[in-house]
Amino acid sequence: MTLDPLLLSRLQFVWVIGWHILLPAFTVGLAAYIAYLEGTWFVTGREIYFRISTFWTKIFSVAFGMGVVSGIILPFQFGTNWSRYAYATANIVSPMLAYEGLMAFFLEAAFLGVLLFGRKLVPRWAHFLAAVMVAIGTLFSSFWILSVNSWMQTPAGAKLVNGRFVPQSWLEIVFNPSFPTRLGHTVIGFYITTGFVVLSVAAGYLLHERFVPEARRMLSTTLWLLLGLLPLQIFLGDASGLITEHYQPAKLAAIEARWDTGSRVPLTLFAIPDQATATNHDAIELPALGSLILTHDIDGTVRGLKDFPREDWPPVIIPFFTFRIMVGIGLLMLAIVVTGNILRRAGRAFTNRVFLRVCQLGAPLGFLAVLAGWATTEVGRQPWTVYGLLRTADSVTPTLTGWNVVVTLLGYVAAYAIIFPAGGLVMARIVCAGPSAAMQDEAVESGRPRSVVRTVPEAPAGGDAA
Amino acid sequence: MSPAFDFVPVWTCILGIGVFFYVLLDGFDLGVGILYGRAPDRQSRDLMMNSIAPVWDGNETWLVLGGLGLLAAFPLAYVIIIPAVYFPIAIMLLALIFRGVAFEFRYRDSPHRGFWDHGFAYGSTIATFAQGIVLGSFIQGFQTDGTAFTGSSLDCFTPFSLATGVCLVFGYALLGAGWLVLKTEGDLQTWARHRGRFALGGVCVAVLVVSVWTPLMEADIASRWFAWPNIMLLSPVPIVTALIAWAEWRVLLRPSASAGPFAGAIALFAMSYLGIAISLWPMIVPYRLTLWQAASDPSTQAFLLVGTLFLLPVILVYTGWSYWVFRGKVRADIGYH
Numbered sequence: 001m002t003l004d005p006l007l008l009s010r011l012q013f014v015w016v017i018g019w020h021i022l023l024p025a026f027t028v029g030l031a032a033y034i035a036y037l038e039g040t041w042f043v044t045g046r047e048i049y050f051r052i053s054t055f056w057t058k059i060f061s062v063a064f065g066m067g068v069v070s071g072i073i074l075p076f077q078f079g080t081n082w083s084r085y086a087y088a089t090a091n092i093v094s095p096m097l098a099y100e101g102l103m104a105f106f107l108e109a110a111f112l113g114v115l116l117f118g119r120k121l122v123p124r125w126a127h128f129l130a131a132v133m134v135a136i137g138t139l140f141s142s143f144w145i146l147s148v149n150s151w152m153q154t155p156a157g158a159k160l161v162n163g164r165f166v167p168q169s170w171l172e173i174v175f176n177p178s179f180p181t182r183l184g185h186t187v188i189g190f191y192i193t194t195g196f197v198v199l200s201v202a203a204g205y206l207l208h209e210r211f212v213p214e215a216r217r218m219l220s221t222t223l224w225l226l227l228g229l230l231p232l233q234i235f236l237g238d239a240s241g242l243i244t245e246h247y248q249p250a251k252l253a254a255i256e257a258r259w260d261t262g263s264r265v266p267l268t269l270f271a272i273p274d275q276a277t278a279t280n281h282d283a284i285e286l287p288a289l290g291s292l293i294l295t296h297d298i299d300g301t302v303r304g305l306k307d308f309p310r311e312d313w314p315p316v317i318i319p320f321f322t323f324r325i326m327v328g329i330g331l332l333m334l335a336i337v338v339t340g341n342i343l344r345r346a347g348r349a350f351t352n353r354v355f356l357r358v359c360q361l362g363a364p365l366g367f368l369a370v371l372a373g374w375a376t377t378e379v380g381r382q383p384w385t386v387y388g389l390l391r392t393a394d395s396v397t398p399t400l401t402g403w404n405v406v407v408t409l410l411g412y413v414a415a416y417a418i419i420f421p422a423g424g425l426v427m428a429r430i431v432c433a434g435p436s437a438a439m440q441d442e443a444v445e446s447g448r449p450r451s452v453v454r455t456v457p458e459a460p461a462g463g464d465a466a
Numbered sequence: 467m468s469p470a471f472d473f474v475p476v477w478t479c480i481l482g483i484g485v486f487f488y489v490l491l492d493g494f495d496l497g498v499g500i501l502y503g504r505a506p507d508r509q510s511r512d513l514m515m516n517s518i519a520p521v522w523d524g525n526e527t528w529l530v531l532g533g534l535g536l537l538a539a540f541p542l543a544y545v546i547i548i549p550a551v552y553f554p555i556a557i558m559l560l561a562l563i564f565r566g567v568a569f570e571f572r573y574r575d576s577p578h579r580g581f582w583d584h585g586f587a588y589g590s591t592i593a594t595f596a597q598g599i600v601l602g603s604f605i606q607g608f609q610t611d612g613t614a615f616t617g618s619s620l621d622c623f624t625p626f627s628l629a630t631g632v633c634l635v636f637g638y639a640l641l642g643a644g645w646l647v648l649k650t651e652g653d654l655q656t657w658a659r660h661r662g663r664f665a666l667g668g669v670c671v672a673v674l675v676v677s678v679w680t681p682l683m684e685a686d687i688a689s690r691w692f693a694w695p696n697i698m699l700l701s702p703v704p705i706v707t708a709l710i711a712w713a714e715w716r717v718l719l720r721p722s723a724s725a726g727p728f729a730g731a732i733a734l735f736a737m738s739y740l741g742i743a744i745s746l747w748p749m750i751v752p753y754r755l756t757l758w759q760a761a762s763d764p765s766t767q768a769f770l771l772v773g774t775l776f777l778l779p780v781i782l783v784y785t786g787w788s789y790w791v792f793r794g795k796v797r798a799d800i801g802y803h
Contacts, residue, residue, distance in 0.1 A: 062570045068523050069566035073559045075533050079548025080555055086548075087613065090541030091763040095770035098534040102777040105527040110781075110788040113520030121791050133784075167765045397549045397615075404619045408556040415560050419567050426574040 003402020006393055009081040012409045016073050018371065019416050023067035025370045028142060028187065029194025030060050031135040034115075038131040042124055052214050053131075055435035056198075059427050061116050064108075066423045073412075081405065085385050085395035092158050092165045092173055093148045104141035108134050142187050150179035152386050153377065154247045160389060178243050182377075185236040188229055189373065192333065193366025195226045200363035201431055203356040211434045216350050219359075223344060226337040234330060238293075244380075245294055245302070248387060251380035253305045254314045255323045256290065260304040265290040270324070273316045278306060312383065319380040326372040329365050336362060473767035474757050477539035480774060484535055486739055488528035490641065490732055495522045497642020499565055499590020500635060501661050502583070510654050511583065517649040517796040519569055524785055526562070538770050542613065542760035543750040550608045551600045552619040558596035565589030591635060598634030602627030605680060605742065607752040626679060633676055636668030637735065640714075644728030647718070649796045655724070662718045662727055670711055673738060677704070680745060686753070687745045700744065707737040 037053035040046070075097060078086045086094075111133035119127055157172030158165040167173060199222050205215035244252045252258075257273035257280050258265060267289035271280035291300040305313050336358060343349040350356075381387055385395045495518040505511045518525075537544040548555060568586035572579055599622060606626055609617035643662030647655055681688035691700055714730035717723045750757045761767065 062574065065523070065567055065570045068526070069563045072526065072530060072562060075530055075537070076548065076555050076559060078537070079533070079544055080552050083545040083549045083614065086537060086541065087545045090537055090544070091766040094534060094538035094541060094762070095766055098531070098538045098770055099773055101527065101531045101534050102774060102781065105530060106524060106781045106785065109524035109527050110785045112523065113788050114791055117520045118791050166763050167769070170765075170769050397552075399549055399615050399617065399619065400552070401619070404552060408552070411556060411560050415563050419563060419571075422571055422575060422578075423567065426571060429574060 003406055005400040005402050005405050006396045008402060008405035008409060009396050009400065010392070012081060012405060012412060013077055015409065015416070016070065016077065016412055018374075019420060020067065020070040020074065021370060021374060022367050023063055023070065024138070024142070025190050025193045025367060026197060027060060027063050027067055028138040028190040029192075030056060030063070030197075031131075031138045032191065033194060033198065034060060035128075035131040035135040038128045042128040048213055048217060051435040052218060055214070055430075057115065058430050061112075062423055062426050062430070064112060066419065068109075069419075070416075080408075081397055081400065082385075082395050083397040085390065088164050088390055088395070089152075089386060090164075091167055092151065096144050096148045096151075096174065100141055100144035104137045104144065107140065108137035111137070139187070142190070143183060146183045146186055147174050147176070147179050150182045151176045153182075153381055154178040154243070155386050155389055165386070165389075177247055178240070181236055181239045181243055185233065185240050185373075188233045188236060189366070189370055192226060192229050192233060193370055195222045195229065196333065196359075196362050196366045198222045199226070199359045200361070203359035204431070205434065206350055207353065207356050207360060214435045219340075219350065220344070223337060223340045223349065226333070227341050230330070230334045230337055234334070237327075237330070241294060242296070248380070249303045250305060250308045250312060251314060251319070251377075252294065253303055253308075254316045254380055255319045255376060256294070256302065257316055257320045258290075258302055258304045259306055261301065261307050262304065263291060263299050263301045264288045265294075265302045267293060271320070273320050275313070275316050314380050314382040319376045322372040322375040322379070326369050326376060329369040329372070333362075333365055333369075471764070471768075473764060473771060474539075474761050476771060477535075477761070477767055478757055480771075480778070481532070481535045481539055482743070484528060485532045486736070488525075488532050489735060489739070491521075491525035491528055493638045493735070494518075494641040494645040494728070494731075495525050496565075496590045496594050497638035497640065497665075498645060499586055499642070500594060500639045501642050501646070501658070502590065503587030504661065506653075506657060510657070513650055513654060513796055514646065515569065515572070515586070517646065520792045521789060522569065523566070524788065526566070539762060539767060540750050540757060540760040541762050542755055545613070546608055546610050546615045546751050546755070547604065549619075550615045550617060551603055551622045554596040554599040554603070554622055558593045558600075561589040561591075561593035561596065563589070565593060590638075594635050594638045595631040598631030599623065599627045601634065601742075602630030605630070605746070605752065606683065607754065610751065610754050612754070626676075626683065629672065629679065630676055633669070633672035636665050636672055637738075639665035640669050641728070641731045641735070643718075644731040647723075647727045648725055651795050659718050659727070662731075663715065666711065666714055666718065669734065673707070677741065684745075684753070690745065703737065703741055703744065707734065707741070710734050710737060 034053055034056055037049050037056070041049035041053060111130040114122060114127065114130040115134055118130065122130075151173060154177040155165075156176040157169040158167050160166075198218050202215040202218035202222070205211045206219065241252070244255075256265075257268055257271055259278040259280075264287070266285035266287045268280065269284045269286065271283035271285075273280050288298055291302055292298045294300065294302050305316070340349050340355060340359070343352050343355055348355075383392050384390060385392050498514050498518050502511060502514055505514060533544075533548075536547075564585035566589075568582040568589065572582040572586065575582065603622035603624070606624060608615055609621065640662055643658045643665055646658035647662065650658060681691055690696060710730060710733045714727065714734060717726035717730055720726065746752050748756045748758075750760045
């Protein structure tokens with residue numbers, strides 16, 4: 001068996017980024033939630049916000065730490081495994097990635113230390129400021145990384161000279177066509193993901209009648225927030241679809257498993273796409289709806305894959321299904337949130353056990369939707385790294401051998417197989433322990449001596465007595 | 467933007483300073499990790515970890531900036547060097563994962579505290595050793611056709627690069643000991659002073675070995691240092707280094723000096739860094755590509771420079787502020803909760 005360094009490098013990238021993306025999907029929203037809680041505590045002085053904030057800050061600390069260590073791997077992947085990509089695109093993507101580091105990572109890191117450990121050392125306003133800075137840092141980070149990602153999807157503002165991209169207009173590069181909607185769609189998706197985790201934790205407490213005041217506060221705020229965010233997200237998803245139709249028609253055709261160009265095309269709810277024969281099996285379709293949704297015109301023309309050279313086709317089956325998973329989860333989330341708000345009007349949102357149970361089980365929904373959406377957009381971009389201009393096959397490091405990548409891939413698999421379950425366990429423990437009732441000395445708990453310093457004078461005292 | 471303006475010297479300074487900051491900052495917290503495995507007891511380990519807990523991830527961010535800065539300013543160097551050190555980079559990243567999560571997991575996953583303690587100590591040591599291998603193979607140079615690395619992924623493992631790996635482990639341990647002397651008191655501080663002396667001994671031997679080996683390996687470097695009049699102009703470098711090492715040796719055990727050992731360790735790193743820079747200037751891929759040949763498009767360098775000149779001072783201000791918040795001796799009640 002020959003080991004293909006290209007395929008293995010792609011698997012390695014999927015593995016390291018697939019796990020990593022789960023953490024920003026959670027921490028971007030959680031940072032904003034903590035900033036909101038700290039702000040409310042600062043303004044109102046109501047202690048319940050302090051308790052909720054301290055609780056989520058502990059979880060944030062674990063998730064953020066894992067996000068940092070799994071994230072540091074990524075900029076090096078471009079060099080280790082994708083050096084031809086780095087060679088071709090360095091002039092364009094590298095300053096944007098560097099701006100992410102300069103604007104976001106340093107901001108997050110410096111203020112995170114104060115947020116986690118500085119409550120006793122700085123005034124309350126400075127602690128609130130630290131929370132806001134961390135939240136802003138996560139947004140700066142999203143801004144730049146999604147700008148880079150969008151440029152790879154819809155490259156603009158650059159021209160190819162001797163196999164390397166040369167910048168023409170930084171405004172066009174940074175604000176490339178798919179960037180604004182992608183930024184909105186992704187960040188809102190991250191906020192919704194966090195919202196469903198908060199909803200789940202709160203529902204769990206209410207079911208077990210623990211920490212009821214805190215849980216009601218979390219559930220109530222989050223239900224309102226999600227009621228606004230989910231319709232907005234559906235709108236942004238639709239806008240993303242229109243942009244894909246315009247700039248990446250082959251990707252859209254793959255998402256819809258549409259082989260032949262046509263107008264008044266049906267909406268395919270389900271099918272088994274067969275790339276070899278360019279047909280769908282067992283299709284369930286609704287007439288004309290496809291054109292209406294994809295082009296906002298019932299007579300609109302949707303291009304099929306047969307319009308494009310075969311070597312430019314993305315693999316159809318993955319984006320076709322991941323897209324349907326994402327949309328399905330989105331609709332399910334909308335249903336849960338609408339139900340919750342109707343129950344709230346009837347005064348039963350905090351007591352209806354079926355609803356609470358559904359919420360409790362809903363924690364993974366956002367993560368699954370993020371992964372599915374990410375797979376849709378990235379697999380749909382294939383076989384290109386820079387859409388239409390640089391092929392994935394021409395991006396890999398030329399000196400890599402298959403076994404080189406096997407060794408490192410196994411290393412990453414083994415490492416993540418340890419730290420991600422451990423991280424999940426640690427966060428689950430924090431959730432089980434719940435928001436602490438005590439306001440003082442938050443920094444000392446969980447089996448640690450109240451103060452190590454205090455034991456130091458005791459030791460010589462004991463020695464004297466002996 | 468005028469294409470006539472040469473951004474390369476500016477970017478060389480920024481990247482040079484960035485990498486040096488990384489080496490100092492992550493150097494001391496990796497060094498604390500290296501010493502951590504030898505710590506006398508659990509209380510010492512708690513204090514050691516809390517002394518770096520609020521700052522380590524900011525320190526590690528300089529590594530990201532170093533990597534991305536290299537890619538942005540000198541992309542040819544990045545695409546040749548990083549594939550050439552494929553395995554040391556992967557080993558470093560894996561080691562950094564375990565050491566990074568150990569901060570949280572050690573406190574929150576107490577049933578497996580021993581495992582995470584080892585993860586922290588070994589992770590720090592292995593990550594440092596891997597960085598030393600990267601440094602060594604960088605000094606040795608890479609096989610290249612001018613736009614890509616053409617050797618094998620195992621070329622980077624040589625006796626010389628293993629020697630620089632060991633060198634860096636002692637060096638970071640010395641920085642870590644200096645940091646602990648600064649941030650702790652009592653028995654732990656005394657312990658750190660003695661560890662610092664041990665590390666300093668290792669550093670002196672290792673730096674001497676590498677300094678003799680490098681010119682023996684590359685005739686260009688030998689003539690740069692030993693040809694007249696360079697030998698006279700550059701002779702202060704080794705002499706000052708030796709004087710600093712002697713002062714460091716003395717100050718490590720002077721009970722009144724708590725900041726001295728850290729300052730001395732920084733000075734030693736600065737001198738070694740200067741020595742490497744003198745040996746390799748103006749090469750960014752040693753013996754193959756100069757800084758100018760490897761540079762990115764002027765438009766790219768200009769675009770990033772505008773923001774960097776504004777952001778870097780801001781970063782230094784708020785990073786300085788966060789260090790200031792946690793100034794003084796490390797307290798047992800501030801840190802992991």
